[in-house]
Amino acid sequence: MVIDVRPILHTPGKVLEFRFELDLSGLEFDGRFPIRRPVAVAGEVRNTADLLTLSLTAETTLDAVCDRCGKEFSQDKEVACRCMLAEELQNEESDDIVLLEDGKLDAGELARTAFILGMDSKTLCSEDCKGLCPRCGADLNLGPCSCKKEPDPRLAALARLLENK
Ligand SMILES: [Zn+2]
Ligand SMILES: [Zn+2]
Incomplete structure (x- = not known):
């Protein structure tokens, strides 16, 4: 134009x-x-x-x-x-x-x-x-999926540190 x-x-x-x-x-x-x-x-x-x-x-x-x-x-x-x-x-x-x-x-x-x-x-x-669950691919906008919650790796590391005390 x-x-x-x-x-x-x-x-x-x-x-x-x-x-x-x-x-x-x-x-x-x-x-x-x-x-x-x-x-x-x-x-x-x-x-x-x-x-x-x-x-x-x-x-x-x-x-x-x-x-x-x-x-x-x-x-x-x-x-x-x-x-x-x-x-x-x-x-x-x-x-x-x-x-x-x-x-x-x-x-x-x-x-x-x-x-x-x-x-x-x-x-x-x-x-x-909320996107899709990285494990099962469920649409999390429709509600929580049945996957178990993965522990946060940073928290897991902290938990190990505390255990070793
Ligand atoms: Zn979306
Ligand atoms: Zn899932």
């Missing part, structure tokens, strides 16, 4: 709105393709005193898998991104400045990058997911 900002390039107070969908279904994360649904992008470019600011949000519902218990679940995901636009770099380079090419910018690429950076490295179905 290439956006032509020339109509507002030199007109302070003007705003250019945009809205498009992004297909990120081919992106692989840990061997999975969680962004199966389209990503809705909405944003604007605003000219404030001849400074161009772009802000956008990209949102979708991910087909996520919990890292702890392996359950599949839907996860709403919204990523926001904000940057300055410039025709040429004035001062030293800045990560917050995106250069225009012939008065245009690729908002699709920008949204894509923001969304990828916004993906969580860890996914949990809930903050307090």
Whole structure:
């Protein structure tokens, strides 16, 4: 999605709105393709005193898998991104400045990058997911399994020390 900002390039107070969908279904994360649904992008470019600011949000519902218990679940995901636009770099380079090419910018690429950076490295179905029992594989969210509790190795070592006294 290439956006032509020339109509507002030199007109302070003007705003250019945009809205498009992004297909990120081919992106692989840990061997999975969680962004199966389209990503809705909405944003604007605003000219404030001849400074161009772009802000956008990209949102979708991910087909996520919990890292702890392996359950599949839907996860709403919204990523926001904000940057300055410039025709040429004035001062030293800045990560917050995106250069225009012939008065245009690729908002699709920008949204894509923001969304990828916004993906969580860890996914949990809930903050307090109890995960699976390492011995029998039972989902501990459904209740305790029938395995005997392993003694904590640190406590066991302490117990041996106390015995030898
Ligand atoms: Zn879980
Ligand atoms: Zn168990």
